[in-house]
Amino acid sequence: MLRLELRRGVASKRRKSMTQRRAFHWPQPLEGQQARIWYGGDYNPDQWPEEVWDEDVRLMKKAGVNLVSVGIFSWARIEPREDVYDFDWLDRIIDKLGKTGIAVDLASATASPPMWLTQAHPEVLWKDYRGDVCQPGARQHWRPTSPIFREYALKLCRAMAEHYKDNPYVVAWHVSNEYGCHNRFDYSEDAERAFQQWCKARYGTIDAVNDAWGTAFWAQHMNDFSEIVPPRFIGDGNFMNPGKLLDFKRFSSDALKAFYIAERDTLAEITPGRPLTTNFMVSSGNTTVDYDDWGNEVDFVSNDHYFTPGEAHLDELAFSASLVDGIARKDPWFLMEHSTSAVNWRPINYRKEPGQLVRDSLAHVAMGADAVCYFQWRQSKAGAEKFHSAMVPHAGEDSQTFRDVCELGADLNTLADNGLLGTRLAKSRVAVVYDYESEWASEHTATPTQQVHHIDEPLQWFRALADNGVTADIVPVRSNWDEYEVAVLPSVYILSEETTRRVRDYVANGGKLIVTYYTGLSDEKDHIWLGGYPGSIRDVVGVRIEEFAPLGTDWPGTADHLDLSNGAVAHDFADVITSVGKNATVLASFQDDPWTGMDGRPAIVGNTYGEGRSVYVGARLGRDGIAKSLPAVFASLGVEAADASDPRLLRVERKDEATGTKFTFLFNRTHGPVETSEEGEPIVTSLAKADGGKLTIGPNGVVVVKR
Known part of the structure; x- marks a missing residue:
C-alpha cells in the first residue's frame, strides 16, 4: 500500500481548485426567435466588395444559417492606424445580418496584430528555440507574455466592447482564435521572465525546482530563479532536461490561458451579460494546450475539428467529439469550425466523399454539439486559404456542396423541432x-x-x-x-x-x-x-x-x-x-x-x-x-462483452433526463449498406432508407431515430 496519506489533503485541495468552472452560459436567440441549433460559419465580409453582402445574406437564409462569426482577423481593418477606429463597415454588415434574423458571434479581432503595430514594436514578435524572430506575414506572430502586445490587444477589446455593448444582434464573444496554433512556444526574453515567475509561483523555492527537475543530474543545479532559462536550443542530438521541458509545456499553456483570461475579463467587464468563448482545437492528435484545463475558463466550450482522411475518418471524428463533450462535462458545446470538404494545409488535401458533409456534422451533434459552424461561409478567391472548402464554394450556389449545406440546415431544424435541444449525450458504461x-x-x-x-x-x-x-x-x-x-x-x-x-x-x-x-x-x-x-x-x-x-x-x-x-x-x-x-x-x-x-x-x-x-x-x-x-x-x-449494437454501426444516444425522450444516431462505419432496426420514429435520414421498422443505411449514411 502506498504511503500517500500525508499529502492527500494538499492533493485534494489542488484537485478542487483545478475543477472550479465558470457557470455555463449559452448564446441566446435574437429577440422574437426560438432557440435553434446554431448553424453557420466564419464570415469575412471585409474580403469581398460590399455588393456581395446582400447575395451572402440571401444564400444564408436559403441554407438555414442563423449565426456567423465575424471579425476574427479584422484588426487591421477595424484599427487601420493606432487609435484610429473604423467600425462603419462592421456596423453595416452586423445590422444587415441581424435584421434578417442572423445572429453574430463577434470576435475580439486580436488573433493577429496589424503591420503598423509590429513595425512600431517588433519586440512583440515571438522567438523560436534558436532565438530567431518570427516575422509578420502570416498570423499569430505575437508573444503571449509581451506586456506591450497585451496593452494594445486589451485596448482593442475595450474599444470593441464599448462600441457593441448594446448591439442586439451580437449574441456571443469569440475571443481571439485558436490560441497557440502557431505561437504555442515562445523563447524570448519576455517568456524567460514569465517562466521564472511561473516556476516561483508553482514551487515557491529554487530548491523545490531543483528537486522537480532532477538537476543533480548533469550538474544543472540552480541557485536562484534568475538562472532558469527556457528550453532553448542545446545542440543537435542532445537531451533537454525532461522536468524542465514538461514544465515549459505547462507554462506555455498557462501563458496563453492568462492572455485569454485578460481579454475575456476586459470584454466581460463592459458586457457582463454576453457569453464568451474561444475556439479550441481538440482532436485525437492535438495537444497544443491543456484544453481540459482551459474548459474551466469559458462560458461554453467551442471547438474546431478537421477530418482525418481515409478509413479512420468517422471514428476519429467521433472520438474527438466525445472528448470535447468530456471537456464540456456534458453541457452543450459549440462546433465553431470544420470543413465542408477539403482543407488547404495538408500535403495532399483530400475532398470529402458524398454524404460526409451531412454525416460529419450530425456526428458532432450526436456527441453533444448544439451548434454546427464551418470555416468558412464563402470560399476565398485570394490569400493563403483560397483552396480551403467553404459553405459557398468557388463554384457558387449551383454546386453539390451548397445543396448539401442546405440539406444539413433543414436537418438541423428538424432536430430542433423534434426537441433535440435540452438533451445531452447519454453516458456510456x-x-x-x-x-x-x-x-x-x-x-x-x-x-x-x-x-x-x-x-x-x-x-x-x-x-x-x-x-x-x-x-x-x-x-x-x-x-x-x-x-x-x-x-x-x-x-x-x-x-x-x-x-x-x-x-x-x-x-x-x-x-x-x-x-x-x-x-x-x-x-x-x-x-x-x-x-x-x-x-x-x-x-x-x-x-x-x-x-x-x-x-x-x-x-x-x-x-x-x-x-x-x-x-x-x-x-x-x-x-x-x-x-x-x-x-x-x-x-x-x-x-x-x-x-x-x-x-x-x-x-x-x-x-x-x-x-x-x-x-x-x-x-x-x-x-x-x-x-x-x-x-x-x-x-x-465480469461485464458483458458488448452492448446490443451492430459493430458495423456507430450508435450514439442523446437523452432528455426529464422526459425520457431519446434520440438515437446510427452511423454506417463500413463501405457497404447496413440493414438494421431501431425502435422509434426515423426523423432524419441521409443516404439511408426507412421502410417500416427496417433501416438500410448506405456508406457515409446516418439515421436519427426519436423514441
Whole structure:
C-alpha cells in the first residue's frame, strides 16, 4: 500500500481548485426567435466588395444559417492606424445580418496584430528555440507574455466592447482564435521572465525546482530563479532536461490561458451579460494546450475539428467529439469550425466523399454539439486559404456542396423541432481516459522508444471498443472517469499522487479498470515510481515489470513483433512482466523463440483488488489486437462483452433526463449498406432508407431515430 496519506489533503485541495468552472452560459436567440441549433460559419465580409453582402445574406437564409462569426482577423481593418477606429463597415454588415434574423458571434479581432503595430514594436514578435524572430506575414506572430502586445490587444477589446455593448444582434464573444496554433512556444526574453515567475509561483523555492527537475543530474543545479532559462536550443542530438521541458509545456499553456483570461475579463467587464468563448482545437492528435484545463475558463466550450482522411475518418471524428463533450462535462458545446470538404494545409488535401458533409456534422451533434459552424461561409478567391472548402464554394450556389449545406440546415431544424435541444449525450458504461500532460511527458526524446506516446493509444481503444459494439466516452483525466462501470487508462504515462489515489479507491470500491503498457511510469514531476512498473499501482493491476522490450526494425535482427497466445500481435512495445500477484490470472501470454526471454511471459493479466477487478495489457496491440482481446478482458472484469449494437454501426444516444425522450444516431462505419432496426420514429435520414421498422443505411449514411 502506498504511503500517500500525508499529502492527500494538499492533493485534494489542488484537485478542487483545478475543477472550479465558470457557470455555463449559452448564446441566446435574437429577440422574437426560438432557440435553434446554431448553424453557420466564419464570415469575412471585409474580403469581398460590399455588393456581395446582400447575395451572402440571401444564400444564408436559403441554407438555414442563423449565426456567423465575424471579425476574427479584422484588426487591421477595424484599427487601420493606432487609435484610429473604423467600425462603419462592421456596423453595416452586423445590422444587415441581424435584421434578417442572423445572429453574430463577434470576435475580439486580436488573433493577429496589424503591420503598423509590429513595425512600431517588433519586440512583440515571438522567438523560436534558436532565438530567431518570427516575422509578420502570416498570423499569430505575437508573444503571449509581451506586456506591450497585451496593452494594445486589451485596448482593442475595450474599444470593441464599448462600441457593441448594446448591439442586439451580437449574441456571443469569440475571443481571439485558436490560441497557440502557431505561437504555442515562445523563447524570448519576455517568456524567460514569465517562466521564472511561473516556476516561483508553482514551487515557491529554487530548491523545490531543483528537486522537480532532477538537476543533480548533469550538474544543472540552480541557485536562484534568475538562472532558469527556457528550453532553448542545446545542440543537435542532445537531451533537454525532461522536468524542465514538461514544465515549459505547462507554462506555455498557462501563458496563453492568462492572455485569454485578460481579454475575456476586459470584454466581460463592459458586457457582463454576453457569453464568451474561444475556439479550441481538440482532436485525437492535438495537444497544443491543456484544453481540459482551459474548459474551466469559458462560458461554453467551442471547438474546431478537421477530418482525418481515409478509413479512420468517422471514428476519429467521433472520438474527438466525445472528448470535447468530456471537456464540456456534458453541457452543450459549440462546433465553431470544420470543413465542408477539403482543407488547404495538408500535403495532399483530400475532398470529402458524398454524404460526409451531412454525416460529419450530425456526428458532432450526436456527441453533444448544439451548434454546427464551418470555416468558412464563402470560399476565398485570394490569400493563403483560397483552396480551403467553404459553405459557398468557388463554384457558387449551383454546386453539390451548397445543396448539401442546405440539406444539413433543414436537418438541423428538424432536430430542433423534434426537441433535440435540452438533451445531452447519454453516458456510456465505458470511459477511456485522455491526459494532455501524459502526452507532453512521453514526447521527450530520451524514452524507451520514440514510437510510443500516450496520444497513440486512446483512439485505438475507442475504435476497438466500437468494433465490439461499445461506444465509449472519451474523458479527461481530471473528470469523473471513476464514476463509470469500466475505465480504461491507455498509456497514461503520468499518474500523480492524486490520480493514483483515485485509481486505488476506484478499484477497491468495486470499479473495473483496464490499464495498458506505459501507464503510471512517472509522477507529476516525471519522476519514476520506483520498485518496478507500474510503481504506484502494481498491486492494483497484479503485475510487476522490471524492464521493457521495445520492438522495431531499425537494426538488423531486432524483433519487430511478438505473437500472443490469443491470436493478437504486439508491435512497437511490450512489457517484461516478471511476476504476477497471488490474485492474478494470466489471460494471454507471449509466444516467441525461447532464447529471447519473452516466450511464455504474461501479456494480459486479470486481477482482483478490494471489491473490484483490473486487467493489465502489457503490449501495444493496435486496434485489431485490442478488439480480439476485449471479449476475454470483459469476461475477466465480469461485464458483458458488448452492448446490443451492430459493430458495423456507430450508435450514439442523446437523452432528455426529464422526459425520457431519446434520440438515437446510427452511423454506417463500413463501405457497404447496413440493414438494421431501431425502435422509434426515423426523423432524419441521409443516404439511408426507412421502410417500416427496417433501416438500410448506405456508406457515409446516418439515421436519427426519436423514441
